[in-house]
Amino acid sequence: MSLRLHDTLSDQKLPFETAEPGHARIYVCGPTVYDYAHLGHVRCYVVYDVLVRHLKATGTRVTYVRNITDIDDKILARAKERGEAPTELAARFAEAFHQDLARVGNLRPDIEPKVSEHLDEIRDLVARLIEGGHAYEAGGDVYFDVHSFKDYGKLSHRNLADLEAGASGRTQGDDKSKKRNPADFALWKGAAEGDVSWPSPWGPGRPGWHIECSAMSMAHLGESFDLHGGGLDLVFPHHENEVAQSEAATGKPFATTWMHNGFVEVDKTKMSKSLGNFFTARDVYERVEPEAIRYFTMTVHYRAPLSLDWTLDDDGNVTGFPQFEEAERRVEYVYQTRQRLEEIPESRIAEDGTAPESLNLRAGLVRTLDDDLNMPQALAQVAEFLKAVNELCDAASRKKGKAPKASVTLARDGFAALEAELGLGVEEPRAILERIRDRRAAARGIEPGDVEERIEERRRARADRDFARADEVRDALAAQGVELHDSPEGTRWTMR
Numbered sequence: 001m002s003l004r005l006h007d008t009l010s011d012q013k014l015p016f017e018t019a020e021p022g023h024a025r026i027y028v029c030g031p032t033v034y035d036y037a038h039l040g041h042v043r044c045y046v047v048y049d050v051l052v053r054h055l056k057a058t059g060t061r062v063t064y065v066r067n068i069t070d071i072d073d074k075i076l077a078r079a080k081e082r083g084e085a086p087t088e089l090a091a092r093f094a095e096a097f098h099q100d101l102a103r104v105g106n107l108r109p110d111i112e113p114k115v116s117e118h119l120d121e122i123r124d125l126v127a128r129l130i131e132g133g134h135a136y137e138a139g140g141d142v143y144f145d146v147h148s149f150k151d152y153g154k155l156s157h158r159n160l161a162d163l164e165a166g167a168s169g170r171t172q173g174d175d176k177s178k179k180r181n182p183a184d185f186a187l188w189k190g191a192a193e194g195d196v197s198w199p200s201p202w203g204p205g206r207p208g209w210h211i212e213c214s215a216m217s218m219a220h221l222g223e224s225f226d227l228h229g230g231g232l233d234l235v236f237p238h239h240e241n242e243v244a245q246s247e248a249a250t251g252k253p254f255a256t257t258w259m260h261n262g263f264v265e266v267d268k269t270k271m272s273k274s275l276g277n278f279f280t281a282r283d284v285y286e287r288v289e290p291e292a293i294r295y296f297t298m299t300v301h302y303r304a305p306l307s308l309d310w311t312l313d314d315d316g317n318v319t320g321f322p323q324f325e326e327a328e329r330r331v332e333y334v335y336q337t338r339q340r341l342e343e344i345p346e347s348r349i350a351e352d353g354t355a356p357e358s359l360n361l362r363a364g365l366v367r368t369l370d371d372d373l374n375m376p377q378a379l380a381q382v383a384e385f386l387k388a389v390n391e392l393c394d395a396a397s398r399k400k401g402k403a404p405k406a407s408v409t410l411a412r413d414g415f416a417a418l419e420a421e422l423g424l425g426v427e428e429p430r431a432i433l434e435r436i437r438d439r440r441a442a443a444r445g446i447e448p449g450d451v452e453e454r455i456e457e458r459r460r461a462r463a464d465r466d467f468a469r470a471d472e473v474r475d476a477l478a479a480q481g482v483e484l485h486d487s488p489e490g491t492r493w494t495m496r
């Protein structure tokens with residue numbers, strides 16, 4: 001494998017190595033399902049989707065595990081608010097999460113373990129840590145003793161003394177009095193009277209957040225696996241604690257490579273619900289093609305922050321997302337180009353001739369993604385490729401012009417690679433192009449039926465050799481932003 005990835009643990013770009021040759025075992029922290037997916041989720045899971053696609057496209061078998069956190073304080077609180085069973089609320093949002101991510105073209109992970117189905121594994125791991133002297137019971141809770149693990153801090157590159165100085169200022173009340181050390185963290189939280197709870201040897205309660213990912217990743221991938229990923233905000237404390245409790249329990253290295261993606265930011269601060277600068281995926285899917293959002297997330301490196309802009313009217317209502325609209329034009333161009341390629345008639349394809357290297361998108365994408373999944377560079381290659389495909393189509397449409405078969409074949413394979421590697425261009429061109437066009441038309445108050453009528457009027461004028469009238473119709477449509485494209489199959493229209 002020639003893939004190199006930036007590893008958080010070593011803070012270096014290293015060759016990605018798998019313990020079992022040709023098989024990558026990957027765990028990515030999944031959502032806590034108490035609300036709809038937001039743009040931060042979309043970005044994060046597109047990154048890991050591209051990782052998985054790239055590995056598969058280059059011949060690696062992948063086992064991709066992503067959990068669903070369906071037991072959590074936020075879920076319990078929201079369910080109580082709404083008078084709904086926590087399991088039902090979680091199941092509903094898990095289903096919505098799947099739908100929202102499928103719409104940006106993400107593949108489902110191979111295994112999606114739920115916390116509610118792994119209580120045994122979680123309790124076993126907690127018991128193992130207590131037995132090994134790494135955890136202790138305190139008033140119905142169980143805590144991990146950070147001093148029992150000498151490498152605590154190695155993932156986030158922090159030292160325990162500094163952490164404890166910070167943590168002692170933060171912890172208050174019961175929590176503080178129960179813990180032996182300020183940086184200790186809960187593996188099991190005892191339930192208060194009336195709380196939803198699960199039985200355990202330490203009394204009724206629920207698992208801490210960190211322990212669930214250790215228990216579920218080990219249950220499905222073994223005690224050591226190849227790659228663990230998630231958002232940059234998970235490095236500390238979530239992943240640091242996962243490393244500590246997992247390696248303390250097993251005595252083995254937990255994950256070999258640690259991969260973290262940057263945030264979606266607004267005005268240089270993380271997009272978050274509490275700041276009110278927050279958009280769900282569904283908010284924006286109403287305005288642009290979900291694939292445009294996928295494309296937009298790839299315009300900056302996955303490790304860098306992705307800065308989001310939008311426009312407002314005088315009353316403060318959101319009127320648009322210029323970056324998504326620009327990305328939608330790029331996506332539209334991908335499909336228009338593919339449609340042109342597909343429509344080159346057989347009679348215009350020549351047996352002889354060679355293909356230029358600019359059409360070899362597959363080789364370019366493999367090389368570029370091998371370098372720490374450099375998606376912005378990959379999109380630059382896609383742009384070059386589309387230009388070359390259009391030149392090929394232009395050549396075939398010139399009088400007596402032909403496209404070499406080798407070029408057409410390589411260009412078709414380029415679109416296959418675009419889907420396999422980046423998950424772009426996955427739809428049938430006509431359907432998505434019409435949707436984009438009709439949404440833009442609707443935004444300007446243009447009825448598709450009216451445009452079709454004008455096109456028919458122009459066709460009749462041309463048939464009658466009334467070219468002045470035909471041009472008048474074309475110009476009137478152009479003034480509304482409607483562009484006509486004539487081809488042997490008839491006239492198509494697009495919106496500028």
Ligand SMILES: [Zn+2]
Pocket residue numbers: 028029030213238
């Ligand atoms: Zn996790």
